[in-house]
Amino acid sequence: MSEMTDAEIELKLRDFFESNFQYLKESSGHAIDGYMREKAFQQVLYYWKKNRALIEKITRSEVKLSLPERVTPNDKISYTIEGIVDIVQEKDGTWLYDLKTHDIDRIKANITQYKEQLYIYSYIWKKLQGNELDNTAVISTTLPDRLEAAIRKRKPELIEQELEAWQPVIPIGYKEEEVEKIINNFGEVVEKIEKSEFCPPDVDVLLNKPAGMKSVFAVHICRNCDVRYSCSSYEKYLEVSKGATRNTMRKYMKPSAEERDEFIQGNMERE
Amino acid sequence: MADELLYTLFEEQKFKPNESQKNAILHLDGSLYLVAGPGSGKTRVLLWRTLNLIVFHDVRPDEIFLATFTEKAALQLKQGLQGLLSIASKYTGKPYDIAEMYVGTLHSLCQKLLTDRRFNSSRERNRRPVIMDDLDQYFFVNSNWREILSSAALDTKTEDYGFLNSWFNQNMGKNSKTNAIKNCISFFNRMSEEDFSDELLKSAMASASSDAAEKALFKMTIKYRELLKGEHADRVDFANLQQKALEYISEDLLSGQVFKHVIVDEYQDTNTIQQKIYLKLSEGSKNICVVGDDDQALYRFRGATVENFIDFQNICKANLNESPTRIDLSINYRSRKQIVQTYTDFMSKCDWADDGHPGKYFRFVDKEIEAFSTDERTSVLLESGKKEDITATIACMVKLLKESGKITDYNQCAFLFPTLRGNYDGMSASVKAFSDAFEKAGIPYYAPRAKNILYTEEFLVTFGLFAKILKVSSSSSNSQEFNDWLEKAIAKADGIISEDSLLDEFIIEKWTDIEFVKRNYKVLADSCTEKNWDLKSNAFEQTTKVLAGIPKLDNEIKKALNGSSLNNYIRNKNDQGEEVSLQYVLNRVTALDWTLLDLFYQLNSFHYYVEKYLLAERGEEDSAMYNFGMITQYISKYMEMHLPILSGRSFQENVLPHDFFNSFLYALFRLGETEVEDADDPFPKGCVPFLTVHQSKGLEFPVVVLGSLQHKAKNPRPLDVLVRKMLKEQGNPPGIAEPLDKMDTFDTMRLFYVAVSRAKNLCILTQMTGAGYSTFGPMKDLIASQKFEGIASFDFDSFPTSNDKSGEMAHVYTYTTDYLPYKNCPRNYMVFKKYGFVPSRSQTMFFGSLVHETVEDLQNFIVGGLK
Incomplete structure (x- = not known):
């Protein structure tokens, strides 16, 4: 690979990108507009530029790890946990990487959730499969706002500077003693799924901000949920926070002007 | 040592394999031919045999190719194997990871093959084809229909449809376009399933024996294949996905070496192209293991050839130069004794002899199926009589089983029918009789395939409401059946609206939305016409200014025309050297902020829907949710094929109502007439499932009611006749070929065999008598020779309680x-x-x-x- 120049790899990347774009477009019947498309390409390109050294070290990509024969804590329903990681094995150590399209701030605010995943994967990799393990990390593929702004302004020095400042790799480590509890929590969720317990979160949850989020649950999460109109908790939320009644509820179904514009422009992009 | 550990594992898992099972598990070298009767523990054998390969013979999981008939079966195998391997790990201290193993239906494995870099030295991903399901394929053919027809010098005329449909012996709806498309698709698919190349089709066309319709169909097939090749991505239907995969693996000389072991389940339902793939993949290792039961072959209508299984000995010899070891798994662990005796006896009521070859038969007559169970008490019942009486008695019995705790959920009692469908709007007479009896008795049942899916309540209500909102009152289609459906849907919707005044207000609001964009679009379009502006021409910022100045326009539209988001968009596009059409501008400023899918979700806020959601949230009856899910899938499919955005133009000249109702839903309606046997269908809780025998394949139930013993003899299908002829002309006739005039009887024998053998504890045969009912001959003989008890004299206490866990397998979570x-x-x-x-x-x-x-x-x- 080393004999390929940056420009050649960039071309290759463009190839992959275009072919995936066409495929997704053909199979989904819609696409994203030119601006978003370029934004997506930038994300991949700068991800590559920033992480080239790391990517070149990856020994196995997309390794599926599974933890079979688990049973839920109370009803003893059996289940399997599965996950996918990238693995770097080299002289100075073995790392497990979990690739995420989430932004750094979101990852940092919810670090426990990322930790739990990697701990389980590490457990399977090390304990169950008997492999070496030195450390784990999450990689965020989303470009930081400042880097994006620099790219938008097309200022090479600024781009260079922001690229330098970007820290996409967040080391997580591994503590085996915590795994049992994590798996137990996982099992509790599986049990609820298996027993078909699907009531929405209480209205109090909707009225509060989830960790690391700027807006309340109802805005941040529910706003993107198509079935909120039929949800009892969302209905209560509208009642409590906006004084809505069943009769006026419909008013709140409308998208904002901005959402509307984005939606229309995005969906009219076809040819 | 290795074997010793294997036996230790058997013991730990409380598995006591019988001799044949043990032999099959230990037989790893060379080809293996497993003839496995119903309930003979074949899945278990496959699991242990695969474990044996991985743990004791160092075969890497990614060197194993295991094809199953359904995704459900694949999942079950994966789960089971993962479990066994982790136990083996404890003894060997070695980790086993089967994530890279090929397990799945051949369709999914073909997709995997196409991107498997081991078949391709450059390691780059092969260009992925876009896979079309049945509905996609229908619409693809529909939208290229004129071109396909013209390749055979045909046109969209009723006499040309009649010409094509007659070849398929289609008498009802002979002049229908939809039927012509459906028939042609079945032809295209079969040609791919037989792996007939364009060259073979051309030479068949040139053959003196091919008639005008055949020639036309061959030409259309070639044209269809040509159209699938796209500029950016190729499309494939399910049948030629397999052809693509075979081509791909045949390009590489070493492809026969990639897998060390090829294992195929349900081999009796394999078609030609599939068999070629399996043989190709095992070319190098010669380790092919086929598992099947000739008596359970059900899929001839999809090109499957049971002869592939019966003749496997010779096929294997001819292709791999190997004589496979045959092992029979004949002990049935599933059913009580009388059930096993009944279905084995039934098979003897038909003459299977191959008249041309004395001493040969079209099934393995030498099988000795026996029951493991020693429970000799009654386990097969017969109810014979008028349909009202039988169905009432049986409904009563089902209720009793549930109330007495003999079954813990209604879904442990399956009703199986050779066919669920009667006429267009729904169920066959026997299914209808049962559903009436169930409704009377208050027993919930789930029968999504028993009626046209559009006739289920959730579809009627939803599309009825859509019709109200889009102001579709009758369809322009000349199909009376479709018009009846539409009327019924609207009536349903009216019923719901009359009980929910908010819903009524909502609909009026939607009308206002639609009228608004429609009116403004018309103003804009008229004014463009006046100005002599072609809508296809380019729009500039000046254009939007001029349009915004039209006095009759509403303010909101003027604002959009003057707005920065539209004008920035135009400027950006122009800067990049791209053009924006006037049509785009008109569509964009008169766009609604809801799509059809949004409309569905908005409707969900009303009482009718909310109630159904609440039931599912609490883990209660959930069949409506499956139907709602399907509705969203269909709507989204429509949106994939059309622009998702609705604008003023969509409502001018009735574009949307026409496209959505008369074209899309009409096609769905017509396609819904065929029962799609999907073994991956769900079994909702708390409902008695009504299934076709096909859907029950590979499953077992504590109680099985065979809902009909009737059969109407059918002629051989023209496609089967044609394929026979073509193979003969190609000098490649099949080694064994069931006589065309016996196919129907043989297939019906197998159908009933599968049905009865699904039962674990009890099987009830229902024989409806009276005018119009005729019991299938061999079944009549069986009833005459056996003295089956009736429900009235049945001793309920002798019936074992079912703690059925067999359907439940460990699920995977991430x-x-x-x-x-x-x-x-x-x-x-x-x-x-x-x-x-x-x-x-x-x-x-x-x-x-x-x-x-x-x-x-x-x-x-x-x-x-x-x-």
Whole structure:
């Protein structure tokens, strides 16, 4: 690979990108507009530029790890946990990487959730499969706002500077003693799924901000949920926070002007 | 030593294999031919045999290719294997990871093959074809219909449809376009399933024996294949996905070496192209293991050839130069004794002899199926009489079984029918009789395939409401059946509206929305016509200014025309040297802010829907949710084929109502007439499932009621006749070929055999008598020779209680697609993950997938390059 120049790899990347774009477009019947498309390409390109050294070290990509024969804590329903990681094995150590399209701030605010995943994967990799393990990390593929702004302004020095400042790799480590509890929590969720317990979160949850989020649950999460109109908790939320009644509820179904514009422009992009 | 450990594992898992099972598990070298009767523990044998390969013979999981008939079966195998392997790990101290193993239906494995870099030295991903399901394929042919017809010098005329349909012996609806399309698709598919290349089709065309219709169909097939090749991505239907995969693996000389072991389950339902793939993949290792039961072959109508299984000995010899070892698994562990005796006896009521070859038969007559169970008490009942009486008696019995706790859920009692359908709007007479009796007795049942899916309540209500909102009162289609459906849907919707005044207000609001964009669009379009502006021509910022000045326009539209988002968009496009059409501008400023899918979700806020959601949230009856999920899938399919955005133009000249109702739903309606046997269908809780025998394949139930013993003899299908002829002309006739005039009887024998053998504890045969009912001959003989008890004299206490766990297998969960979404919102998880609703706004998903897949490609490219 080393004999390929940056420009050649960039071309290759463009190839992959275009072919995936066409495929997704053909199979989904819609696409994203030119601006978003370029934004997506930038994300991949700068991800590559920033992480080239790391990517070149990856020994196995997309390794599926599974933890079979688990049973839920109370009803003893059996289940399997599965996950996918990238693995770097080299002289100075073995790392497990979990690739995420989430932004750094979101990852940092919810670090426990990322930790739990990697701990389980590490457990399977090390304990169950008997492999070496030195450390784990999450990689965020989303470009930081400042880097994006620099790219938008097309200022090479600024781009260079922001690229330098970007820290996409967040080391997580591994503590085996915590795994049992994590798996137990996982099992509790599986049990609820298996027993078909699907009531929405209480209205109090909707009225509060989830960790690391700027807006309340109802805005941040529910706003993107198509079935909120039929949800009892969302209905209560509208009642409590906006004084809505069943009769006026419909008013709140409308998208904002901005959402509307984005939606229309995005969906009219076809040819 | 290895074997010793294997036996230790058997013991730990409380598995006591019989001699044949043990032999099959230990037989790893060379080809193996497993003839496995119903309930003979074949899945277990496959599991242990695969474990034996991996743990004791160092075969890497990615060197194993295991094809199953359904995804459900594949999942079950994967789960079971994972479990066994982790136990084996405890003894060997070695980890086993089967994530890279090929397990699945051949369709999914073909997709995997096409991107498997081991068949391709450059390690780059092969160009992925876009896979079309049945509905996609129908619409693809529909939209290219004129071109396909003209390749055979035909036109969209009723006499040309009649010409094509007659070849398929289609007498009802002989002049229908939809039938012509459906028939042609079955022809295209069969040609791919037989792996007939364009060259073979051309030479068949030139053959003196081919008639005008055949010649036309061959030409159309070639044209259809040509059209599938796209500029950016090729399309494939299910049948030629397999052809593509075979081509791909045949390009590489070493493809026969990639897999060390090829294992195929349900081999009796394999078609020609599939058999070729299996043989190709095992060319190098010669380790092919086929598992099947000739008596359970059901899929001839999809090109499957039971003869492939019966003649496997010779096929294997001819292709791999190997004589496979045959092992019979004949002990039935599933059913009580009388059940086993009944279905084995039934098979003897038909003459299977091959008249041309004395001493030979079209089935393995030498099988000695026996029951493991020693329970000789009654386990087969016969109810014979008028349909009202029988169905009432049986409904009463089902209720009793449930109330007495003999079964813990209604879904442990399956009703199987050779066919569920009667006429267009629904059920066959026997299914109808049972459903009436169940409704009277208050027993819930689930029978999505028993009626045209559009006739289920949720579809009627939803599309009835759509019709109200889009002001569709009758369809322009000349199909009386479709018009009846539409009328019924609207009546249903009216019923719901009359009980919900808010819904009424909502609909009026939607009318206002639609009228608004429609009116403004008309003003804009008229004014363009006046100005002599062609809508296809380019729009500039000046254009939008002029349009915004039209006095009759509403303010909101003027604002949009003057707005920065539209004008920036035009400027940006122009800067990039791209054009924006006037039509685009008109559509964009008169666009509605809801799509059809949004409309569905908005309707969900009303009482009728909310109630159904609440039931499912609490883990109660959930069949409506499966139907809602399907509705979102269909609507989204429509949106994939058309612009998702609705604008003023959509309502001018009735474009949308026409496209959605008369074209899309009409096609769905017509396609819904065929029963699609999908073994991966769900079994909702708390309902008695009504299934076709096909759907019950591979399953077992504590109680099985065979809902009909009737059969109407059918002629051989023209496609079967044609394929026979073509193979003969190609000098490649099948080694064994069932006589065309016996196929129907043989297939019906197998159908009833499968049905009865699904039962574990009790099987009830229902024989309806009276005018119009005729019992299938061999079944009549069986009834005459056996003295079956009736329900009235049946001793309920002799019936064992069923703690049926067989259908439940361990499920796989992940952090990112299960745990976290559930923790976030269980209800959202339920809707989108469990019931497969399609979310309305999928823009962000497109972005995410694009980035993610490209990063993956890059990483694979780099990892591959270094090695």
